[in-house]
Amino acid sequence: MNIFEDHIPLEKLKLNEPLKDHTYIKLGGKADILIHPTTKEEIMNILAIAKKHQIPLTVIGKGSNVIIKDQGVRGVTISLSHFDQIKVCDNKIVAQSGSNIIDVSRIALDNSLTGLEFACGIPGSTGGALYMNAGAYGGQMDEVVERALVLTKDGELLDMVRDDMKLGYRNSIFKTDQYIILEVEFGLKKGNKDVISSIMQDLTFKRESKQPLEYPSCGSVFKRPEGHYVGKLIQECNLQGTRIGGAEISRKHAGFIINADHATAEDYLELIKLIKKRVYDKFNIELETEVIILGE
Ligand SMILES: Cc1cc2nc3c(=O)[nH]c(=O)nc-3n(C[C@H](O)[C@H](O)[C@H](O)COP(=O)(O)OP(=O)(O)OC[C@H]3O[C@@H](n4cnc5c(N)ncnc54)[C@H](O)[C@@H]3O)c2cc1C
Structure with missing residues (x-):
């Protein structure tokens, strides 16, 4: 200490x-x-x-x-949630990794910059979004990120360009090489503010009507297996509403597990195990978790 x-x-x-x-x-x-x-x-x-x-x-x-x-x-x-400054320079936004990606997308809107509309409802940090290559409604971080300043596990500062980041579906070099992302530079395009705003409103409406945002959750628990939708697979196993302890498979969106009533991590992990088993038994598909499990 x-x-x-x-x-x-x-x-x-x-x-x-x-x-x-x-x-x-x-x-x-x-x-x-x-x-x-x-x-x-x-x-x-x-x-x-x-x-x-x-x-x-x-x-x-x-x-x-x-x-x-x-x-x-x-x-x-x-x-990193207090390391959160955001700067705009022409068509670029440079955001420290702890800034809210939602705030970055709002600043893009204020400056009539298009490209970050997809991120207007993703509730994480800019660094977390890059680490996960977060995406929604057809947009993804790899389409708008140009550079990142990172710290390697040996303490070396690296200025990386997008091609170095190995951004794939919910994957990146930051995951595999344990880099700490410090700053992210977005390259955006000038757009029409009313159009950007209307796309964001539309996406917000879609998100609010489909996701159980009234409960604590960590978003989609599983990655999307190629050719399938996780929510549909879980729904077809009749698992919606299933509860272990305080963790429950959402009735609103089967891909979400909500903390319905003082859940423990163990409740949550048991429910993940149950879903994986039932989906595998019924469809022969192995679900992979998107959510990151930390600690002991
Ligand atoms: C209601 C809800 C809806 C969601 N919707 C979406 C969605 O539409 N699309 C989507 O892709 N995701 C979605 N998510 C998941 C989540 O919001 C994103 O993955 C987000 O980008 C994670 O950012 P975070 O700061 O919260 O990361 P954290 O949860 O804090 O961390 C996630 C991982 O990133 C690592 N990490 C975080 N910051 C850094 C950094 N600066 N440097 C190195 N490693 C770092 C952590 O070690 C951890 O392994 C949703 C989550 C919720 C709760």
Whole structure:
């Protein structure tokens, strides 16, 4: 603990912090140490100290796509949610990784820039969205991202262009090589503000009418298997409404598992296991989780 205190202001550092308060799904255990850095230098210091003292390090953005296991996360967890500046320069937007991708899309709208309409309802950070190559309604991060400033696990700063990022369906080099994304540069096009706004309103309406946004969740739990829709597969197994503990397969959207009533991570993981088994038994399809499971 002292080793971090010397480099990070005390108010940015918490011990035994319940991570359920830092995730959308509102479950899971505590972080031994949670730090909210606000500068690049602080992030670099945390990484260097963790490396020197062999302390495990975990990074989260807004926590909208993670399940933290009930025993929590050992070592130091960095939450980037306060590292959130956004700048606009002509047709480019440069966003620090902890900024809300929704805010970036709103700033694009304010500046009549088109390309980020798809992201107007994705509830995560810019860094998390790039890490996951998030997408919705026909748009995806790989279509609008031009560069990213990242930190390798050895503490080296890298300026990457899109082709280096190996962006695929909910996949990226950041996942495989454990880079920390610091800044993301978007290349957008000038558009018509009214048209951009109307597309965003339409997508927001679609999202609100189809997704159980009134409950905590982590969005679509599974990746889409080629040629199929996860929700339909789960629906056809008659699983909607199935509950384990406080976790329930949404009746509104079968691809979502909601935290209906004080669910534990174990409830959630048991329900994932049940869905995978039932879908495999009925359709011979192996579902792969999109959501990231962290901790022990
Ligand atoms: C209601 C709801 C709707 C959703 N709808 C969509 C959707 O339409 N499309 C879609 O693609 N996703 C959707 N999601 C999932 C989620 O919002 C996205 O994946 C989002 O981009 C994750 O960002 P985050 O900051 O919350 O990441 P987190 O959940 O905090 O982290 C996810 C992963 O990214 C890593 N990570 C986060 N930030 C960084 C960083 N700066 N550097 C390195 N690694 C990092 C973490 O280690 C973790 O492995 C939805 C989720 C919810 C709850």
